[in-house]
Amino acid sequence: MPKKLMPAAVLIVAVCAAVAAVHWPALSARALSFDDDEYLTGNVLVQKPSWTSAKRFITEILAPSTVKGYYQPLTMISLMADYALGGRKNNLMPFHRTSLILHIANTALIIVLLYLLFGQIWIAAGVGLLFGVHPMTVEPIPWVGERKTLLAAFFSLWSLIFYFLFTIYYLRTASSKRQAFKFYIGSFIAYLLALMSKPTSTPLPVVMLLMDYWPLRRISRRAILEKVPFFVLGGISAIITVVSQSRTGKTVMPSQSGLMRIPLVLCHNIIFYLYKMIWPVNLSSHYAFPESLTLSEPMMSAIVTGACILITILVLSLRWTRAALTGWLIFFVAILPTMQIIGFTNVIAADKFVYLPSVGLLMALAYFLCRLCAGERRLVRCTIVAAVIFVLAGAESAGTRRYLADWRDTISLYEHMLALTPDAATVHYNMGVELTALGRTDEAIARYRRVIELRPDSVDAHNNLGVTLESAGNLNEAISQYHQVLQIDPNDFEARYNLGGAMEKQGNLKEAVNCYRQALRIRPDSAETYNNLGYVYGKLGRWQKAAEAFRQATKVGPDNAGAHYNLGAAYLAAGDSNSALEEYKTLKTLDAEMANKLFNLIHK
Secondary structure, eight states: OOGGGHHHHHHHHHHHHHHHHHHGGGGGOOOOOTTHIIIIITOTTTTSOSHHHHHHHHHOOSSOSSSSSSOOHHHHHHHHHHHHTTOBTTBOHHHHHHHHHHHHHHHHHHHHHHHHHHOOHHHHHHHHHHHHTOGGGSTTTTOGGGHHHHHHHHHHHHHHHHHHHHHHHHTSOTTHHHHHHHHHHHHHHHHHHHHTTOGGGTTHHHHHHHHHHTTSOOOSHHHHHHTHHHHHHHHHHHHHHHHHHHHHSOOBOHHHHOTTHHHHHHHHHHHHHHHHHHSOOSOOSOEEOOSOOSTTSHHHHHHHHHHHHHHHHHHHGGGTOSHHHHHHHHHHHHHGGGSSSSBOSSEEEOGGGGTTTHHHHHHHHHHHHHHHTSSTTHHHHHHHHHHHHHHHHHHHHHHHHHHHHTTSSHHHHHHHHHHHOTTOHHHHHHHHHHHHHTTOHHHHHHHHHHHHHHOTTOHHHHHHHHHHHHHTTOHHHHHHHHHHHHHHOTTOHHHHHHHHHHHHHHTOHHHHHHHHHHHHHHOTTOHHHHHHHHHHHHHTTOHHHHHHHHHHHHHHOTTOHHHHHHHHHHHHHTTOHHHHHHHHHHHHTTOHHHHHHHHHHHTO
8 A cells, every 4th residue: 555545544454443443232123114124024025035036036027026115136135144143133233234334435535535526634534534433424323224224324434435536537638548447437337326226316317417516616518418427327227116116105296286395394394404413413214294394383484494594695605615505515415315395204314314414414424624724724624623623523323333222122112202293193103013012012002092092094004903902802892893994994995804814703704705805806816815715714614715725825926835724725625635645745845844734634
């Protein structure tokens, strides 16, 4: 390593060590947050690490089958790799370890980018430290499903660094243009990988154009044309994202929510995010929408006024520098996909959304610190700046540690959220799910009832309340809950399925058959429903019907060993031992122990 780079390397390593030390408690966090069931505990592909699973993650583009929402194959493959290394619901450390490594790497990349842009390594390191230990960077590390945020930022930062190197080499001699082209390709590939991690990286080409305006000062027709391949790729990604999100997740188009909602949400989030970055207290993974998002509300009126004043000041700052407005525009453009113009979540804002966009504000901060430390009395100014950075970093580190303590387990995490937003129905619901898993039935029932008070049309709350009441022995009220779901949505599969099970327990077998058959009209690929239907037919002594139901279960779920066993038993009950023997042969390749049970049943 050249001697002139040694101080830079030492500073980067020192900052990375400090970031690792501050975030170290994240490794022992045991909390699972909102969508971690889709990303880990309920994702069959993540839990079956293989090339087949990886291929499905890559090829399921417009309708991902195991996680709702957009295309994010690299994120899913990275989680699958951590699962292969021992990551489990009761051992989240392998997931957190990878996420912490990515956050440390992102901190280092931010330092490198700022150093390349402004040439002051110690200022770049100081600003990188403020980013790395900031409490708003906590959320993506212990939240398993937010691996996408860290991974997308990692590749996006590489894309920006390669883009900067491309611009530098392109302006040199003719022979260096070949090297510049390599950096251009590297930037494009990194952008593609970022999009495959999380499509909120889509605005990166606009960020590059803003960097051309400032600090690179090379905005031109050529600079715009250079971005055409990036814009084409980003456009394709945007189309895929909207289609896949619409098919598998939740989307609310602007026309559905009213056009006035958009500027109000934008103004709210502009002020909200800046406030949280400056004063990062009471952080949460659930920032609920205001009860009334209208100008008639004094708070909303003040926020809109504040946003207008801020934008006016930024525009006026162009008289002296491009840094303030351009840094803010980079932040705004990068965060725009998450600003709820197209609604996709039930929160108005989230800490994780700031992670990559904050680079724009960090650029502006680094620039102003470099200016401040230039000129006369440079040593005094630099000493004051360094002292302020250390004080701020210390305060941020304390806040980060406090927030990490709330991630020690799932109940603690949701209790923290509810302390800040006590009427958040989503949080009460997730708390109920966790309490049910812990066997704290009475508390879970109370949470589900609270969700229904806040949101009477919540089919999930009614369904889960019914299941929990049923497990507690309160069958009649459970049936009542399932009927309430069907009043809200007659085509709700879970309610039909659960009602079938409840009717079976109640001894109303004909009604159970009717419920299961209706459930299969809604979801004809449910092997478990066919299985249960077969059980009920067996109880009714209708073995031909039972065999038919079990046979359908094996068709839609050919690897379902239980269905094959039940089909073999049904054949025996119907007097068809030859067909039962064929099922035994199939079962031997799926579950040897279950196959032996069927063999003993055949030869009894």
